[in-house]
Every structure is written in C-alpha cells, then in structure tokens.
Amino acid sequence: MYDEQDYLMISGIQHFLFCRRQWALIHIEQQWQENVLTLEGQYLHEKTDQPTIREKRKDRLIVRALPIHSPTLGITGICDVVEFVQDPNGVPLNGESGTFSPIPVEYKHGKPKQELSDILQLTAQAVCLEEMLVCEVPKGYLYYHETKRREEIDITPALREELKKNVAEMHQYWTRRYTPKVKTGNFCKKCSLQNICLPKLMNVQTVKGYLDRRLCE
Amino acid sequence: MRKLLNTLFVTTPETYLALDGENIVIKKEDTTLGRVPLHNLESIVTTGYLGASPALMRKCAEKNIGLTFLTNTGKFGSRVTGGTTGNVTLRKKQYRLSDIEEESLAIARHFIIGKLYNQRWMLERLTRENPMRIDVERFKQISGELKNYIEDIRLIDNLESLRGIEGQAANRYFLLFDQMILQQKSDFGFYGRNRRPPLDNVNAMLSLAYTLLAQECAAALETVGLDPYVGFMHQDRPGRASLALDLMEELRGIYADRFVLTLINKKMITEKDFVKKESGAVILTDDGRRIFFQKWQEKKQEQIQHPFLGEKINWGLVPYAQALLLSRFLREDLDGYPPFLWK
Numbered sequence: 001m002y003d004e005q006d007y008l009m010i011s012g013i014q015h016f017l018f019c020r021r022q023w024a025l026i027h028i029e030q031q032w033q034e035n036v037l038t039l040e041g042q043y044l045h046e047k048t049d050q051p052t053i054r055e056k057r058k059d060r061l062i063v064r065a066l067p068i069h070s071p072t073l074g075i076t077g078i079c080d081v082v083e084f085v086q087d088p089n090g091v092p093l094n095g096e097s098g099t100f101s102p103i104p105v106e107y108k109h110g111k112p113k114q115e116l117s118d119i120l121q122l123t124a125q126a127v128c129l130e131e132m133l134v135c136e137v138p139k140g141y142l143y144y145h146e147t148k149r150r151e152e153i154d155i156t157p158a159l160r161e162e163l164k165k166n167v168a169e170m171h172q173y174w175t176r177r178y179t180p181k182v183k184t185g186n187f188c189k190k191c192s193l194q195n196i197c198l199p200k201l202m203n204v205q206t207v208k209g210y211l212d213r214r215l216c217e
Numbered sequence: 218m219r220k221l222l223n224t225l226f227v228t229t230p231e232t233y234l235a236l237d238g239e240n241i242v243i244k245k246e247d248t249t250l251g252r253v254p255l256h257n258l259e260s261i262v263t264t265g266y267l268g269a270s271p272a273l274m275r276k277c278a279e280k281n282i283g284l285t286f287l288t289n290t291g292k293f294g295s296r297v298t299g300g301t302t303g304n305v306t307l308r309k310k311q312y313r314l315s316d317i318e319e320e321s322l323a324i325a326r327h328f329i330i331g332k333l334y335n336q337r338w339m340l341e342r343l344t345r346e347n348p349m350r351i352d353v354e355r356f357k358q359i360s361g362e363l364k365n366y367i368e369d370i371r372l373i374d375n376l377e378s379l380r381g382i383e384g385q386a387a388n389r390y391f392l393l394f395d396q397m398i399l400q401q402k403s404d405f406g407f408y409g410r411n412r413r414p415p416l417d418n419v420n421a422m423l424s425l426a427y428t429l430l431a432q433e434c435a436a437a438l439e440t441v442g443l444d445p446y447v448g449f450m451h452q453d454r455p456g457r458a459s460l461a462l463d464l465m466e467e468l469r470g471i472y473a474d475r476f477v478l479t480l481i482n483k484k485m486i487t488e489k490d491f492v493k494k495e496s497g498a499v500i501l502t503d504d505g506r507r508i509f510f511q512k513w514q515e516k517k518q519e520q521i522q523h524p525f526l527g528e529k530i531n532w533g534l535v536p537y538a539q540a541l542l543l544s545r546f547l548r549e550d551l552d553g554y555p556p557f558l559w560k
Contacts, residue, residue: 029307029442177306179548196441196541207546207553210525211327214558215334215367 002074010077014117024179068128226510234269325450331467331556404488414498426473435461437540
C-alpha cells in the first residue's frame with residue numbers, strides 16, 4: 001500500500017513508456033512545454049472533462065471525468081468516461097437501483113498505436129475501478145479521434161503484469177527523485193520537452209574538457 | 218532549441234495594455250494603437266506609465282509570458298510572474314550549494330572565467346579588425362592581463378579573492394572602452410562607469426542594456442525552475458536577482474557592451490536621442506529608446522553557434538541555454554557549469 005502523497009499519475013504511464021526521462025522531467029521535475037501534439041490532446045480532453053454531466057441511456061449510466069485511484073499500485077488519475085452497464089453479475093452503485101459493471105473508455109487523439117502505452121493506461125484505469133468498486137473489469141475501450149472508432153481491449157493477466165512492472169519502476173525513480181539519463185532515438189523528434197531535455201547534450205563532452213580546450217587557446 | 222518568440226516592447230508614453238480574447242490590445246485614451254496575438258509572444262516589456270489590466274497580467278502569468286514594467290529611463294520597476302515553476306528538489310539544491318562557499322565558488326568561478334574570456338576576445342578582435350584606430354600594444358597588454366586573471370581564477374579558493382580579481386579585471390577592461398568607440402567620438406566618450414544616475418550617453422545606454430539583459434536572465438532562470446534571487450557570486454540582498462546577475466556576467470561584454478558599441482559605431486543612435494537633465498543625469502528620449510529596443514530585438518534574432526552545445530541558436534536564446542546548462546549541472550547531469558565562451 002502506498003501513501004497518498006506518493007501516488008503517481010496514471011496519465012504518466014504513456015510518458016513513461018514513451019521515454020523514462022520524459023516522464024521524470026514532467027512528473028518529478030515538474031517541467032512541461034506544449035507542442036502541437038500536447039495541445040491537440042488538451043483540446044480533446046476539454047470535451048470529455050465535464051464532471052457534472054451524467055447521462056442515462058437505456059441500460060447504462062455514463063459518467064465523465066471520474067477520479068480514480070489504486071492504493072496497492074500507488075496510482076491516481078481520472079477516467080475520461082466510465083460506462084456503467086446494467087449487469088446481474090455486477091455490483092450495486094450508491095444511489096442507483098440494480099447492479100452494474102463498469103467499462104472505462106479512454107479518449108485519444110490520433111489513431112491506434114503500436115506501443116502499449118494507451119492500452120496500459122486503460123489497464124490502470126480498470127485496475128483502479130476494480131479496487132474501488134470491488135468488482136471485475138474485464139474490458140475497456142480506447143476511442144481514437146482520428147478513426148472515430150472505439151477499440152475493445154481485453155484486460156488480460158499479461159497486461160496487468162506489464163502494468164505492475166512499469167508502475168513499480170516508476171515508483172523507484174520517484175522515491176529517489178531520480179531523472180534517468182538520456183537515451184536518444186527517433187522518438188525525440190516528437191517530444192515536446194526536447195528543449196528542456198537537450199537529448200544531444202549529455203554525451204557530448206565534459207565541462208572540464210571544454211574549459212581546458214578553450215582556455216589554452 | 219526552443220523557438221525564440223518575440224518580445225513586444227511598448228514605449229509609447231501613456232499607454233494602457235489590456236486583454237481581448239487571446240490578444241493584447243495597446244490603448245491610448247480611447248484609441249487602440251495596436252493589437253497582437255499573445256501566442257506569438259515570449260515577453261512584453263513596457264515603459265508606458267499607465268500599466269496593464271489585471272486580466273492581461275493573469276493571462277501572461279498563465280501562459281508564461283514575462284510581463285516587465287520599466288520606468289521610462291529604463292530602470293526596472295516590476296515583473297509579473299506566475300506560480301514558481303520547476304521542482305523543489307532542484308531549488309533546494311541551489312539553496313544548499315549557495316550556502317557552501319566551496320560549491321558556490323565552483324560555479325561563480327565559471328561565470329567570471331566566461332566574462333573575462335569573452336571580454337578578452339573582444340579586445341583581440343578589435344586588434345585584428347581595427348589595428349589602425351586603436352593602441353594595439355595596450356590592447357594586447359590588457360588582453361594578456363585578462364588571460365592571467367583567468368589562470369589565477371582557476372586556482373583561487375575563496376569567493377572574496379574571486380570578487381577582488383573580478384573588480385580589478387573590470388577596471389582594466391573599461392580602461393580600453395573609450396577606444397572601442399570608433400565613431401561619433403565627440404558625442405560618445407567614455408570616462409568610467411557611472412550608474413546612479415548615468416552621467417553620459419554611453420553610460421545611459423550601458424545601464425539600459427544591462428537592465429534588459431538582467432531581465433532576460435531572470436526570466437530564463439525562472440523558466441528552468443531556478444530561483445533568480447539566490448546567487449552564487451552575488452550575495453543575497455533583498456530585492457536583488459543575484460543569480461540573474463551572476464548569469465549575466467559572462468554576457469555583459471559580448472552581448473550588452475558590444476550592442477551599445479554597435480549602436481554608436483554604426484551611427485544607429487546619435488546625440489539627438491539623449492536628454493541631459495538638470496542634475497546631469499542622461500536619459501534616452503522616447504525616440505532613442507524606441508530605436509534601442511528595436512535594435513535589441515533584432516540582435517536577439519541573430520544566429521550564433523553555441524560553443525558547448527555545438528548548435529546554432531539565436532542570440533536571444535543564450536541566457537535560456539545557459540540557465541538550462543546551470544540547472545543540468547545542479548542536477549549532476551554535467552560535471553560543471555559550462556560558461557558561454559565566445560570567440
């Protein structure tokens with residue numbers, strides 16, 4: 001069980017999988033810079049981020065911007081949308097009659113990605129909902145803005161394991177307040193923090209060498 | 218590197234700055250003088266008297282746009298900033314080191330090495346480019362002295378000595394400043410630094426250039442999450458942005474002094490751009506200040522090869538790059554603080 005103070009943002013999982021250093025710059029060092037991609041993401045989330053709207057449609061209750069957490073994993077965040085579907089095998093909800101099963105829906109700009117980042121973020125949400133509602137969340141959806149489609153994702157044991165592994169590593173860095181060194185790659189071009197990170201800088205030269213060289217000219 | 222956005226200088230007297238949607242609106246009485254989208258701006262510097270609307274201040278703070286108020290003599294008035302950025306671990310490291318003489322010295326030493334190195338190459342450059350106009354021997358001599366001072370600085374073990382050497386070196390360098398003025402000699406002579414108030418045209422411009430540079434250094438430090446008020450060489454003094462002053466040391470000569478010299482030597486600014494007050498204080502006229510700011514802005518767009526990063530960046534980004542490198546050193550990503558060594 002983690003202390004609330006040390007809960008990490010679920011939204012950080014995608015940063016972490018993209019680049020551990022980027023995650024640390026944002027979440028440990030609190031640095032942030034916008035670029036086109038981050039602004040698109042923000043714009044999209046403004047639409048989903050309406051915590052006071054609660055919709056009922058036939059067999060389901062749709063809730064937006066639902067705050068969630070998992071004390072065992074030490075993570076916290078907000079679900080864009082959770083659909084509570086009436087289900088005889090579900091759990092009762094405060095103020096509602098009947099029983100429900102929750103299905104998290106995460107909104108993403110762009111289209112489905114190769115990497116696991118979106119899927120693990122959704123997995124984290126599922127795990128939180130399970131822990132908070134004491135129920136099972138076997139699946140969730142990723143809605144992609146570019147394709148205007150939702151993809152159904154099975155929350156498999158393998159995904160849960162992968163999530164656990166990554167979150168544990170995040171917590172290690174967090175405890176040490178440690179920003180991992182740069183590992184550069186093509187992905188640096190897409191990073192909004194490259195001017196803070198200075199990926200090229202680290203392996204270039206030592207300051208001592210630089211001074212010695214210049215000063216003996 | 219980060220794109221260098223623009224600084225908006227508002228120099229028309231009696232103007233009021235307001236917010237309209239995502240734009241800054243410049244007003245004078247009932248008329249609108251101009252309207253600029255905020256997303257293009259990195260900072261706003263105003264010498265207008267009337268100020269800015271709270272809505273604009275808030276927007277600037279939110280969007281990380283520096284909003285600085287100067288008096289019409291170019292003296293710093295105030296700056297609007299948002300919540301402190303960056304992380305507490307980095308700032309605590311800064312505070313811890315600033316309390317330990319040895320650690321402070323390791324950083325302060327590099328600021329001053331940078332300063333002397335850059336001034337030295339200014340002198341060397343002049344002997345190369347204008348040997349007929351200046352006393353080459355004297356320039357070579359003082360350049361040699363600066364070189365020796367740098368050697369000394371690498372060996373000293375306390376801040377007091379560093380400050381002493383820095384002061385001596387500054388005196389030697391300024392002895393040659395008058396000779397660096399190659400045009401308009403009768404209107405622009407230099408007989409020593411004076412600042413409260415500046416008593417001649419050259420000092421008036423130097424003061425303004427240092428004010429702007431200090432502002433830009435403070436903003437750069439703020440951006441990377443450092444506290445501009447806690448320095449390593451300059452000691453804490455309430456209201457003084459000591460770290461910004463530390464950081465600007467290495468840029469004083471190559472950035473501010475050279476800028477002022479260019480204005481004079483290229484006759485971009487002339488005697489008519491100054492007024493002498495009854496007290497002997499000299500200030501720039503509104504027109505003079507407009508030219509000064511405009512040229513300053515142009516200078517910031519010029520490209521330069523960053524000696525340590527090995528990347529081409531705009532001059533205006535140099536304070537930011539140096540602030541970033543300093544934070545990298547504090548974070549132990551680098552083995553020292555690399556000063557900006559120009560040649």
